[in-house]
Amino acid sequence: MTPSQSQATIDRQPVIILVRPQLGENIGAAARAMANFGLGQMRIVAPRDGWPNDKAVAAASGAEYIFDDAQLFDTAAQAVADLNLVLATSARRRDMVKPVETPVSAVALAHAALGEGGRVGIMFGPERTGLSSDEVVVADALVQVPTHPGFTSINLAQAVLLVAYEWFRLAGQATIAPHLPMAGTRPANKAELTGLFEHLESELDAAGFLLPPEKRPAMVRNLRNLFHRRELTEQDVRTLRGVVAALARRGVQSKN
Amino acid sequence: MTPSQSQATIDRQPVIILVRPQLGENIGAAARAMANFGLGQMRIVAPRDGWPNDKAVAAASGAEYIFDDAQLFDTAAQAVADLNLVLATSARRRDMVKPVETPVSAVALAHAALGEGGRVGIMFGPERTGLSSDEVVVADALVQVPTHPGFTSINLAQAVLLVAYEWFRLAGQATIAPHLPMAGTRPANKAELTGLFEHLESELDAAGFLLPPEKRPAMVRNLRNLFHRRELTEQDVRTLRGVVAALARRGVQSKN
Numbered sequence: 001m002t003p004s005q006s007q008a009t010i011d012r013q014p015v016i017i018l019v020r021p022q023l024g025e026n027i028g029a030a031a032r033a034m035a036n037f038g039l040g041q042m043r044i045v046a047p048r049d050g051w052p053n054d055k056a057v058a059a060a061s062g063a064e065y066i067f068d069d070a071q072l073f074d075t076a077a078q079a080v081a082d083l084n085l086v087l088a089t090s091a092r093r094r095d096m097v098k099p100v101e102t103p104v105s106a107v108a109l110a111h112a113a114l115g116e117g118g119r120v121g122i123m124f125g126p127e128r129t130g131l132s133s134d135e136v137v138v139a140d141a142l143v144q145v146p147t148h149p150g151f152t153s154i155n156l157a158q159a160v161l162l163v164a165y166e167w168f169r170l171a172g173q174a175t176i177a178p179h180l181p182m183a184g185t186r187p188a189n190k191a192e193l194t195g196l197f198e199h200l201e202s203e204l205d206a207a208g209f210l211l212p213p214e215k216r217p218a219m220v221r222n223l224r225n226l227f228h229r230r231e232l233t234e235q236d237v238r239t240l241r242g243v244v245a246a247l248a249r250r251g252v253q254s255k256n
Numbered sequence: 257m258t259p260s261q262s263q264a265t266i267d268r269q270p271v272i273i274l275v276r277p278q279l280g281e282n283i284g285a286a287a288r289a290m291a292n293f294g295l296g297q298m299r300i301v302a303p304r305d306g307w308p309n310d311k312a313v314a315a316a317s318g319a320e321y322i323f324d325d326a327q328l329f330d331t332a333a334q335a336v337a338d339l340n341l342v343l344a345t346s347a348r349r350r351d352m353v354k355p356v357e358t359p360v361s362a363v364a365l366a367h368a369a370l371g372e373g374g375r376v377g378i379m380f381g382p383e384r385t386g387l388s389s390d391e392v393v394v395a396d397a398l399v400q401v402p403t404h405p406g407f408t409s410i411n412l413a414q415a416v417l418l419v420a421y422e423w424f425r426l427a428g429q430a431t432i433a434p435h436l437p438m439a440g441t442r443p444a445n446k447a448e449l450t451g452l453f454e455h456l457e458s459e460l461d462a463a464g465f466l467l468p469p470e471k472r473p474a475m476v477r478n479l480r481n482l483f484h485r486r487e488l489t490e491q492d493v494r495t496l497r498g499v500v501a502a503l504a505r506r507g508v509q510s511k512n
Contacts, residue, residue, distance in 0.1 A: 033414060038404035063407060095439050097489055105434040148294035148424065151319060158289060161414050162421060168404065178361040183353050233353055 010040040014110045015121040016160060019045040019076045019135055022127045028059025029157030035063035037168035042070040043079045076135040084118030088131055088139035089159050091152050099141040103166040106143040111170055122163055127156050185235035192237045197224050199241055203248045266296040270366045271377040272416060275301040275332045275391055278383045284315025285413030291319035293424035298326040299335045332391040340374035344387055344395035345415050347408050355397040359422040362399040367426055378419055383412050441491035448493045453480050455497055459504045
């Protein structure tokens with residue numbers, strides 16, 4: 001768990017269960033994906049290359065703390081024995097009457113079960129073959145990522161990432177929303193904008209730019225529209241006024 | 257492009273631009289992520305280990321067809337020169353007044369710009385450092401993936417995956433919705449369920465299971481609730497009736 005997460009938080013999260021993973025790189029990348037989205041519990045079933053695995057640690061890129069609490073199992077059945085809701089990711093259709101969920105609906109199910117005090121696990125199968133039918137049978141539902149029909153095979157760590165990403169979004173921890181950072185300044189107000197426009201237009205009048213007179217209103221309107229479109233900051237306005245003043249001074253100088 | 261995608265489709269998609277990527281494995285995994293979500297246009301700016309790259313092909317796992325049409329550039333500025341809207345992914349805050357989008361809002365911007373006939377690119381920086389400030393300057397907006405604050409560094413291919421995934425969802429191509437596959441059967445109707453219950457209950461009455469009589473209504477209700485909860489198929493009902501019949505026969509035999 002990260003320093004910022006308590007055991008109580010971890011217990012209210014789905015467990016990520018990697019069943020017979022082949023490549024240490026993918027185990028590490030899965031741990032990293034879990035860390036990106038605040039998941040802390042990993043279970044590993046019969047990893048092909050044994051455990052611990054140096055390549056997994058290298059690929060975790062700083063998320064290897066996930067492995068400190070990871071649990072090792074011999075079979076998928078053992079790994080899910082204490083769980084109440086088990087979801088099995090699957091890239092292909094199974095000849096089974098078992099609900100198929102998307103990552104979005106799967107994490108909603110997980111969230112609901114956890115809210116009722118249940119324990120939830122999400123299984124991911126080996127790279128080449130996916131989960132076996134016997135491993136899928138224990139699951140309450142399948143999880144399929146909607147993909148382009150021409151290329152449905154998703155990398156193991158990529159599948160973990162998408163589920164973890166949707167979990168993080170659902171759990172309401174996603175605190176970044178679209179915004180415009182102000183970087184120490186603030187949006188310009190209308191008075192500041194009007195001051196800028198009048199300054200600019202007076203210099204342009206002096207320079208003979210806003211001619212002929214019958215075209216002046218449209219030219220001014222276009223100029224003002226251009227700046228209104230751009231969400232100018234107060235700093236932008238001061239910068240532009242400096243530009244206008246400098247150009248005006250230069251004009252005076254070049255006439256002398 | 258995949259066989260199922262026309263050039264016209266590709267032209268209405270954002271271009272994925274990998275700027276100074278270091279590891280061929282990540283370039284390949286990015287191509288695979290693009291293929292998973294039907295994106296076909298990759299641009300590569302000054303890859304560290306040159307181009308083509310065998311590790312990229314290996315990691316693409318069948319998506320190496322993306323590289324056939326990939327374009328190589330020396331600088332990010334050259335790679336975006338023909339584009340109208342450029343988005344720059346960034347894991348960290350920049351000291352710039354530039355809109356910050358999430359993957360969801362970024363693909364919405366991309367979709368709108370493409371709908372107006374514009375060309376759109378999404379830039380991803382090198383693994384260690386991300387995009388330089390000079391590279392970010394040309395972008396109309398930043399894209400930040402909301403992550404757990406304790407672990408914000410996302411793998412290059414994982415970042416491509418999340419943007420491609422959101423693109424695919426927005427573009428309305430995600431055809432998998434939660435459902436219960438019927439695998440050749442259909443949901444049982446109420447008459448079939450009632451037939452099953454009556455069969456079961458008559459055998460249980462005969463076996464002396466539904467006793468004492470004052471508890472029978474509650475026991476029957478519990479049994480029926482159990483099966484109603486489980487979305488039985490018509491095949492399930494026939495199977496269960498077979499089970500009841502077999503047990504009843506066995507009871508008759510054991511009494512003989």
